[in-house]
Amino acid sequence: MSDAGGGGCSVRLPDDSLFVGLDCSTQSLKATVLDAGLAIVATDSVHFDSDLPHYGTHGGVLRDPTERGRIVSPPLMWAEALDLLLSKLRSRADLRRVAAVSGSAQQHGSVYWAKGAVTAALAALDPTRSLAPQLAGAFAAPESPVWMDSSTAAQCREVEAAMGGPLRLAALTGCRAHERCTGPQIRKMWQTRPQVYDATERVSLVSSFMASLLVGGYACIDQTDGAGMNIMDINKRQLREDALQATAPKLEGRIGKLAPAHAVAGKIAPYFVQRFQFASSCLVIQWSGDNPNSLAGLTLSNPGDLAISLGTSDTVFGITDSPEPTLEGNILPNPVDPKTYMVLLCYKNGSLTREDLRDRYAERSWDTFNRLLEETAPLNGGKLGFYYKEHEILPPLPVGFHRYVVKNMTNISLDELVEEEVDKFEPPSEVRAVIEGQFLSMRGHAEKCGLPVPPKRIIATGGASSNPIILKIMASIFGSPVYTSQRSDSASLGAALRAAHGWLCNQEDEFVPFSYVYSGRLDTSALSMQLAVPFGNCNEDTELLNKYTLLVKKRLEIEQKLIERFSR
Ligand code: ADP
Numbered sequence: 269m270s271d272a273g274g275g276g277c278s279v280r281l282p283d284d285s286l287f288v289g290l291d292c293s294t295q296s297l298k299a300t301v302l303d304a305g306l307a308i309v310a311t312d313s314v315h316f317d318s319d320l321p322h323y324g325t326h327g328g329v330l331r332d333p334t335e336r337g338r339i340v341s342p343p344l345m346w347a348e349a350l351d352l353l354l355s356k357l358r359s360r361a362d363l364r365r366v367a368a369v370s371g372s373a374q375q376h377g378s379v380y381w382a383k384g385a386v387t388a389a390l391a392a393l394d395p396t397r398s399l400a401p402q403l404a405g406a407f408a409a410p411e412s413p414v415w416m417d418s419s420t421a422a423q424c425r426e427v428e429a430a431m432g433g434p435l436r437l438a439a440l441t442g443c444r445a446h447e448r449c450t451g452p453q454i455r456k457m458w459q460t461r462p463q464v465y466d467a468t469e470r471v472s473l474v475s476s477f478m479a480s481l482l483v484g485g486y487a488c489i490d491q492t493d494g495a496g497m498n499i500m501d502i503n504k505r506q507l508r509e510d511a512l513q514a515t516a517p518k519l520e521g522r523i524g525k526l527a528p529a530h531a532v533a534g535k536i537a538p539y540f541v542q543r544f545q546f547a548s549s550c551l552v553i554q555w556s557g558d559n560p561n562s563l564a565g566l567t568l569s570n571p572g573d574l575a576i577s578l579g580t581s582d583t584v585f586g587i588t589d590s591p592e593p594t595l596e597g598n599i600l601p602n603p604v605d606p607k608t609y610m611v612l613l614c615y616k617n618g619s620l621t622r623e624d625l626r627d628r629y630a631e632r633s634w635d636t637f638n639r640l641l642e643e644t645a646p647l648n649g650g651k652l653g654f655y656y657k658e659h660e661i662l663p664p665l666p667v668g669f670h671r672y673v674v675k676n677m678t679n680i681s682l683d684e685l686v687e688e689e690v691d692k693f694e695p696p697s698e699v700r701a702v703i704e705g706q707f708l709s710m711r712g713h714a715e716k717c718g719l720p721v722p723p724k725r726i727i728a729t730g731g732a733s734s735n736p737i738i739l740k741i742m743a744s745i746f747g748s749p750v751y752t753s754q755r756s757d758s759a760s761l762g763a764a765l766r767a768a769h770g771w772l773c774n775q776e777d778e779f780v781p782f783s784y785v786y787s788g789r790l791d792t793s794a795l796s797m798q799l800a801v802p803f804g805n806c807n808e809d810t811e812l813l814n815k816y817t818l819l820v821k822k823r824l825e826i827e828q829k830l831i832e833r834f835s836r
């Protein structure tokens with residue numbers, strides 16, 4: 269047996285056991301397999317666009333040409349990806365040794381199961397055939413709205429009005445009605461596709477959808493991912509009657525019960541036992557959202573730490589025990605600590621927008637992109653860019669690029685900084701402007717939402733956190749050292765850790781602190797952190813930080829003017 273407690277816990281992870289974490293993100297499905305010592309035994313992934321091209325996705329999604337802002341993905345694609353990933357993983361890890369599987373998924377997306385889906389499909393899967401064709405008839409809607417969808421503005425305003433306004437809704441459910449939130453999405457489905465809503469037996473989130481496949485029946489929505497729906501009471505962690513009514517009729521039965529993230533969703537279904545040789549005792553632990561899983565994977569437990577995830581979305585999050593509702597951030601229960609919450613900011617223009625600027629100005633190459641970043645000076649000569657390739661969440665602005673040059677940057681008073689709008693910058697400045705702009709915005713909004721700024725340290729994760737030049741700019745703008753973990757995919761790592769945690773809680777028949785899973789192993793296991801960029805060792809760091817502080821304020825001022833311009 270492997271001591272899982274270090275700190276006095278009697279529970280141990282069996283020496284030969286493995287724990288699987290999956291992450292069904294926007295662009296791919298990834299896996300991390302940990303052993304009982306929390307070393308990584310195997311990793312693998314399926315990339316939706318390139319490995320499953322027959323679904324025709326770009327960046328993992330389909331954009332509706334007939335309806336602005338409608339962005340969906342086929343749930344069948346996620347199911348086929350699961351089959352494919354497990355068949356690849358089987359040759360890398362002995363799946364018979366897996367004690368528990370858990371998972372992570374993009375938040376907010378909704379899957380509409382057709383009446384009778386459990387008996388006709390989920391509980392009757394034939395292990396000799398692949399998953400997707402057997403599920404083809406299981407959906408009331410073949411397309412799931414995903415977190416990138418921004419087509420529900422009308423429903424958001426209706427839900428907010430019914431619940432006493434945006435701030436009250438945020439205080440009750442964790443966030444105002446953002447367009448991606450599942451409640452407004454379900455309301456839109458009921459209003460615009462009533463035949464789909466009528467034919468729907470159960471609505472799953474992407475996380476509970478994937479867990480449902482693994483248990484061969486409807487899995488509960490976990491209380492952490494459930495906070496992204498606008499229908500759950502953020503304090504009681506139960507569905508709210510008034511919010512359900514403000515969303516759609518007869519909704520409660522379609523959502524089902526909520527469960528804590530550490531709970532067992534069920535034993536793995538016979539399909540996976542026979543097809544991939546999982547043990548029939550293998551537990552499926554509740555799946556949760558990708559940001560909560562990242563929080564677990566980064567073992568974020570210090571309120572002074574700030575996590576920044578640079579994936580398809582960019583997110584900024586930290587933990588607190590006394591969250592204050594705001595109009596910008598989302599409050600979610602911490603998936604591994606029932607006493608605390610996570611505060612999250614989400615940007616839609618993350619990696620895909622950086623890639624767009626790279627393709628326009630840096631020869632489609634990250635090396636050239638980095639060279640241009642290094643050729644340009646910090647502060648970019650006052651050039652500020654606002655690049656919205658997608659309708660942005662924070663600030664809520666439509667697609668479009670806006671460029672300003674801020675003058676008098678040698679002064680230290682905001683009043684003396686004046687800006688001039690321009691059409692373009694030199695290519696190197698465009699590249700610096702996108703990166704500086706993203707971090708300036710994150711710093712400004714993080715501060716407004718009560719996240720720690722400057723943080724004691726930043727822990728960076730997600731695909732772009734592998735880029736050291738980008739991390740250097742992050743450190744300068746936030747005024748803090750940046751750490752990274754061994755792997756940039758903290759969400760699937762977090763899911764594997766949560767699998768071990770759920771297994772321990774089940775073994776003990778009560779909640780055990782998450783630290784029992786990893787204490788004593790933080791420096792020696794896959795969880796170890798490296799200092800990627802130091803901060804504060806020279807006066808220049810501090811002088812630059814003061815200038816960036818002014819630019820943050822200037823940027824928020826310009827954002828406000830843009831919001832006013834586009835709301836006219
Ligand atoms: P997801 O949110 O889908 O899980 P990932 O965290 O896997 O996304 O991040 C994928 C993104 O990582 C890609 O879209 C790519 O733009 C970005 N990326 C990968 N390598 C680099 C790099 N060297 N510099 C900047 N971005 C990178």
Ligand code: XUL
Pocket residue numbers: 293294373374375376415448496557558559581582583598612614
């Ligand atoms: C968070 C959000 C995104 C998705 C991306 O609220 O919408 O970060 O979870 O996968």
